[in-house]
Amino acid sequence: MPLTIRDLPREKYVLPGHAACPGCPETIGLRFVGMALGRRAILVVPAGCTSIIQGLMPGSGLAFPIINVAFASADAVASGVAAAKEVIGEDSVVVVWAGDGATADIGFATLSGAAERNENIIHICVDNEAYMNTGIQRSSQTPIGAWTTTTWRGKTEPKKNMPLIMASHGIPYVATASVAYPMDFIEKLRKAASIRGFRYVHLHAPCPIGWRFDPSETIEIARLAIETGIWVLMEVEGGRVTISPPSKPYVDKSRRKPLVEYLRRQGRFREISDELIRELEREIDEYWNLLLKLSS
Amino acid sequence: MKRADLILPLSKPKIGVQGITGSWRIRKPVINYGKCVGCGICWLYCPDSTIEIENAGSRFRVSIDYTYCKGCGICSSVCPVKAIDMVREV
Numbered sequence: 555m556p557l558t559i560r561d562l563p564r565e566k567y568v569l570p571g572h573a574a575c576p577g578c579p580e581t582i583g584l585r586f587v588g589m590a591l592g593r594r595a596i597l598v599v600p601a602g603c604t605s606i607i608q609g610l611m612p613g614s615g616l617a618f619p620i621i622n623v624a625f626a627s628a629d630a631v632a633s634g635v636a637a638a639k640e641v642i643g644e645d646s647v648v649v650v651w652a653g654d655g656a657t658a659d660i661g662f663a664t665l666s667g668a669a670e671r672n673e674n675i676i677h678i679c680v681d682n683e684a685y686m687n688t689g690i691q692r693s694s695q696t697p698i699g700a701w702t703t704t705t706w707r708g709k710t711e712p713k714k715n716m717p718l719i720m721a722s723h724g725i726p727y728v729a730t731a732s733v734a735y736p737m738d739f740i741e742k743l744r745k746a747a748s749i750r751g752f753r754y755v756h757l758h759a760p761c762p763i764g765w766r767f768d769p770s771e772t773i774e775i776a777r778l779a780i781e782t783g784i785w786v787l788m789e790v791e792g793g794r795v796t797i798s799p800p801s802k803p804y805v806d807k808s809r810r811k812p813l814v815e816y817l818r819r820q821g822r823f824r825e826i827s828d829e830l831i832r833e834l835e836r837e838i839d840e841y842w843n844l845l846l847k848l849s850s
Numbered sequence: 851m852k853r854a855d856l857i858l859p860l861s862k863p864k865i866g867v868q869g870i871t872g873s874w875r876i877r878k879p880v881i882n883y884g885k886c887v888g889c890g891i892c893w894l895y896c897p898d899s900t901i902e903i904e905n906a907g908s909r910f911r912v913s914i915d916y917t918y919c920k921g922c923g924i925c926s927s928v929c930p931v932k933a934i935d936m937v938r939e940v
Contacts, residue, residue, distance in 0.1 A: 559890040559903075559910075566899045570918035571866030574897065576874065577922035581897040613864030736894055762922075770923025770936070773895055 557737045562589045572615025574607040577769025579733045579759035579776070580680050581607060584616065586736050587649065587678070590743035594647045596635060597621070600628035600661055602653035603687045604680075625660045628652050629668035632675045640674065647676060647747045654681045654695035658716050669723040669752045676746050676753045679716060682761035690764040697784070698834045699817075699826035702764070708826055712837050718844075720754040721790040727753040728790040733760070734776035735800045738787060742798075758785045766821025775819055783810040783838055786845060795849040805846065813838070866918060871898070875921030877936040879914060885933035886912060892925035892934060901925060 567588030574581045580603050587595060597620045599605055605622055609615045623631045628650045636648040652661055657679035665677060684702050685691040692702040694714040701708055721728045727749050731739040739757065746753040760775040762768065767775055779785040780800055787798035797805060804810045813835055817823040888909030893901045900919040903910040914925075926934040 559894055560905075562894075564903070568897075568899050569863060569865045569867070570898055570900045570915055571868055571871045572898070573868040576897075576920035577924055578897050581899075582895060582924075585897070585899065608861065609864075609867030611859060611861045613867035614861035615864070615867040617863040768923070770927045772897075772922075772924055773928050 557740060562740070563592055565592065567592075567617045569615050569617055572607050573609045574603070574615075575763055575769070577762045577772045578603070578607070579682065579761060579772050580604055582733045582772070583678075583680055583739070583757050583759055584618075584651070586733075586739050587651070587743065588618070589736075590740040591647050591649070591747055594645060594747070595619075596639070596646050596648050598623060598628050598632040598635065598648065598650045600650075600652050600656040601625045601687070602656055602680075603682075604651055604653075606687060625656055627664060628656055628661050629664040629673070629675065629677060632677075633668050633671070633673040636674045648674070650675060650677045652677065652679055653685075653687070654679060654683060654716075655685045655693045657681075658694045658714055666723065669720060669725050669754070672725060672751045674750055674752070676743070676755065678755045678757055680757050680759050681716075682759045682764060683713070684761075684764050686761050686764040698837065699823055699830040701766075701822040701825065708823075708830060710830075715841070717754070717756050717788070717790065720756075721793070723752070724793075725752040725754060726750070726791065728756075729754070729798075730756045730758070730785070730787055732758040732776050732780055732785060732787060732800075734773050734780065735787065738798055738800055742789065764822070766824075767819055771819065775816070778811065778816045778819065780804070781811045782813050782816040783807075783842060784813065784816060784834075786842070788845060788849075790848075793848075795845050797845065797849060805842070807839070807842070870917055871920050872917045875919060876939055877921045877923060878916070878939050879919065879921065879923065879925050879934045880937050881912060881914065882933045882935060885931050887931050887933070888912060889930065891928050891930060895924050895928050897922065897924060
């Protein structure tokens with residue numbers, strides 16, 4: 555039976571009055587982590603917006619048990635925590651809550667290492683497609699054509715495909731999610747928590763500050779990313795891709811909304827050239843074709 | 851070492867760790883209870899946990915905590931019946 559709002563726990567893990575910007579997708583995502591895993595979750599947080607959202611000591615805006623660690627060390631620390639919890643015999647789920655920088659760029663060495671050792675942790679990459687905490691610098695997850703403070707005329711390189719890179723590690727579970735589809739995200743997290751080994755969840759999180767749109771549109775933009783096909787919700791288990799229900803209709807290219815509807819809503823794509831739009835469209839088509847090949 | 855000698859940099863969960871964040875607000879969400887169908891979708895998406903829901907039969911009774919609501923307007927944009935209006939504070 556599909557999840558409904560009535561089934562979700564009401565306990566607050568993100569407390570009112572935390573330090574996030576209005577319309578922050580990370581706190582929306584953290585609330586869903588709380589709803590999915592509850593008291594079992596232990597968070598390991600490398601440098602990023604989430605370090606700031608907690609506010610200043612001695613108070614914390616998040617009610618999870620959290621270890622704040624150096625940028626590149628998150629998965630190494632989480633491996634240790636998971637090992638210690640196993641020795642104690644405590645029922646807990648160790649979750650690395652890292653941004654795209656701490657996943658795909660700076661933290662990639664320990665991430666790849668922990669995945670190769672198949673450590674018993676869940677890595678959630680909160681992908682806001684740039685280094686938002688330090689002031690919107692480009693990351694390897696920034697898409698083609700996007701403005702950042704270090705790519706003034708739009709980034710010219712494509713976004714690194716993290717979900718498939720992680721799937722290539724041969725880990726038991728890889729999934730993608732979006733803040734606009736909470737039930738899908740919560741179900742994937744609960745499924746991930748029931749599996750042993752390294753699990754990777756890539757959460758698409760539109761940032762109003764860095765992407766230059768009104769804070770009220772966070773969910774609309776995230777939903778448009780699915781509807782235009784630029785972000786695909788899927789699961790990878792045993793090398794086989796399964797497209798998740800919210801993305802299923804968009805397997806058929808004619809049902810996808812035009813990509814410009816997604817780009818036009820964001821100030822970061824204001825100066826994107828027609829050539830880069832065509833390149834982005836071609837990249838999306840290639841990605842879908844690859845996914846459909848892997849799912850057959 | 852005695853336990854009391856240890857000074858650990860530990861933080862404890864606290865409501866309002868960044869102060870009264872309601873003062874950041876420039877637009878205020880106001881629920882039109884005549885239109886509200888009590889679906890709870892605004893509660894689901896609120897990034898600040900400032901929307902409360904209570905069970906009221908098959909629906910929910912929705913209320914907003916204005917002390918900490920930052921006025922982002924996500925509740926208003928996700929509402930399926932457009933029952934939340936954003937009203938200017940000043």
